[in-house]
Amino acid sequence: MSRPAFLPLSAVLMASLAASPALARDRRPPTVYAAPDSPGKVRGVGTDSQDIVAMSDQMMRDLLTVPQLMNATTAPRVIIDDAAFRNESSEMIDKALITDRIRVNLNRASAGRMRFVGREYADVVQQERDLKSAGKVDVGTTGRTRAMAGADYRLVGRIGTRDAIDPRTGVRSRYSMYTFELLDLEYGDIVWSNIYEFKKETQDNVIYR
Amino acid sequence: MRPTVLLAPVLALTMPQIATAQPGMAPQIALAEWQARLGKEGDRNLVLNQMEIDTRLFAEKRFQEAAAAFDDAIAHIESVYADDPNAKKALSVWSSEGAKSFKGEPYERVMAYFYRGLIYLQKGDYENARAAFRQGQLQDAFAQESQNQCDFAVMLFLEAWASHQNGDKRLEEETMRRLRQIRPEQADLPADADTLVIAETGTAPRKLGDGASHAYFVFRRGKGFTEDRVEGREGERPVTFTPMEDIFHQATTRGGREIDRVLQGKVAFKQNTGGVGMALTDVGVAGGQINALAGGSLGSVAAGVSAVGAVALLLSMNANPTADTRSWSSLPDRVHVAVFSSKIYQAPSVTLHFLAGEAPGAAPDIDLPIETDGKGRHFAWARSR
8 A cells, every 4th residue: 555645635535524523612692682673583473563553553553543442532541551452363472561661651642631540559559658648748739639540441362372283294383363452441341452463383393304 | 555554533523422311320410410401502402401301490489580492492493494404404315313403302392382381370371371381282293103193192181281270261272182092081170170280200201322333223211210199188088190291201202204205315325325335445455466467457447446446345344323312301200280269278389209110119299389470379399209
C-alpha cells in the first residue's frame, strides 16, 4: 500500500469530520419586543395573542353598533368581565385577557355613552362604603349613594373547541369558537350576539410522532 | 495494518459526545441541579429539565413557580417543531435520536398536563383544570393500536371532577360516559363530593436502549419499590382509593413510532457501510501484499481500494442510530384517587397506608393534611416515594 497516498486522504477525511460542528451550544436570543397582533415563534393550534387582539377588537366594534347601548336616553350600565364567560374548551386560557381588552377599548370608544360597572371590584367598593358609613373617612367629593350601581347588561359567553388528530400522519387540528352575548339583567333576554371562530391545523416533525 | 486501528482513536476525539440522562440516577438529583441544567443544556433538554423541576416544585407545594414552569414546558410541547434544527439533526444518519429537542413520549406529555391541571384544581380554577386534563388526553392519541389511544383514565376522571367542582353537570356526565368506555365499573361521582385526594405510588418507568446500536428502547417498570395500592383512613373511618392509572402500562402500550423506521434505516446503513468497508480494506491489504510480490505494479490500485474501504468504515463508524432514552425520571408508577364529602369526612387529614398487593408495602404511612382550594373545596396530594 502506498502510505504517502493514503495519509493525505485520511487527513482530509478526518479534517472534514472534525469540521462538522458538534452540537451547537444553544444561544438564547436577547429579549425583544414583538407586536401582540403578530404571529409568535411558538405556534400550535391554540389561541395566540393575535387571535385575542383580533377577536376583542371585532367584538368591541360590533358592540358600538348595538342600539340598546348607543341610543339609550340614559347611559346604560354594563358589566364586562370574565365571571360569566365560560371556558368549556380544551384550551387553558386567561379569559380576562379577552374581556379586559373589550372593556377597556369599549370604554374609551363609547366616550361616555355607556357606563361600566366594575363588579369584580365590589368588595373594594364595599370596604370604602363601610369606612364612610362608619365615619372613619369623609364622604369624598361625589357624595353618597344608597347602594352600589346595579347593572343593566352583562357580557356572557362561552369558549368551545373541537380537536382532531390523525395518528397516521400526526396532523392535528383544532376548531375554536368564542361566543359573546350581551344579557339583559332584568328581562334575561339576549340583546346582542357574535361569534369569533377559527380553525388551525398543524403537523409536527416526524420525529415526534 | 488495518486502517481502522489507526482511525478509531482519532474518531473518538472527533465524534460529538451527547450527554443523556442515566435511568435510575435522576431521582437523587436535587432541584438546584436540574435548575442549573436548565441554564446549561439549552433547548435540547429544556422540556425534560422543566418537567423534572416542575415535579419537585409541585412536591414542595411551590405551586406558583411550578405553574410557570409547567406552562413553559407545555408551550414547547404544543409548539410545532417542523423546522427545528435539532429535529433535523436527529433525523440525519450522523446524529442519534437524542439530538432532537426533547418533548417526551406521549405518556410523559400527558403527565405534564396532569400536574398542570392539579395546580389549577388547587387554585380553584376548575375550567382551566378541565381544559388541562382534556388537552392532555390529546397527547395520548398516537398509540399504534386504537384501543390504546386516548385511554388515560385518570385524565378523564379528573376532567369529570373539574366539571363536577364547577357545577357543570352536563359536562361531568358526558365525561363519565367516556370514562366508562374504558372503565365500565367506574361509578358516578357522589353528588355531595367536594374533596379530592390523589396518591401516587412507585417510581417512573425506565427507558432502556436495546438492539443493534441501541436503535430502539424498551420500557421496564421503575425500580426500588413494591407498593401498588393505597388504603386511607380518616380517624377510624376507611377512605377508599381507586387505582386510576398505571403509568408504566401507558408507556408500554404506545406501540411503534415513526422515528423507529428512521432508526432502523440508520442501522442498515451502518451495517452495510461497515460490511463494505471491511471487505474493501481486506481487498486493499491483500492487494498490497500481491503488489509487493508483483514488483510494485499494482500499488496505486491497492491504495485506492483501501482508501475507499477506509471511507466506508468512517461512514459506518459515524452513523448513529441510537434511540433517545431520555425520560422523565420523577413520574410515579401508579396514580390512585379518592373523592368524598367534607361533611362526612371532617378530619383535617387522611392517613395513607401503602400496600404491595395485600401485604404492607415498604413505604411508610403518610398523614396527609387536606387543604382548601381557592373556591372552598378540598384537595390533597401525596406520593409514596
